[in-house]
Amino acid sequence: MLAAYSIGLLTSCASEIRRAVRKGRLHESNECLIIKLMFEYPVYMDTDVLESLSDTRRLAIVDLLADGERCLCDVSSALGISNALASHHLKRLRESGIVVAERRGVWLHCRLAPDALDTLASALSTLASRARESDRSAPRCCVPPSEDGAS
Secondary structure (H helix, E strand, C coil), X not given: CHHHHHHHHHHHHHHXXXXXXXXXXXXXXXXXXXXXXXXXXXXXXXXXXXXXXXCHHHHHHHHHHCCCCEEHHHHHXXXXXXXXHHHHHHHHHXXXXXXXXXXXXXXXXXXXXXXXXXXXXXXXXXXXXXXXXXXXXXXXXXXXXXXXXXX
């Protein structure tokens, strides 16, 4: 269901971009680039995931949960923070899809969602591969004139 919603949203965005080109608010080459970025490139990185991992405490929680499921009190004691602060960070990680939580009585048990991390790792790997290829094959811009004065 979420994938169908995402495809619908992207299709709607592409339609808006085409409409902006027709009305002259966006140049056609920009439209092509944006649509290519949206549909043709295999890289998909959720900015929520990246934003969640940019906090050192949340990154420490992810590292802790990589070893297995933990309850909230284990997370807070391992990091030396209050239960309230650990709960706040876990909520942010849950919202971004990195962590899955399950309430068992009064305890909140959390574990990593490996698929979210696999998606991020794959996207970063694809970017690294493209960067390596572009380093080898891309023409250099702004090349200084040759030594003999010829351009």
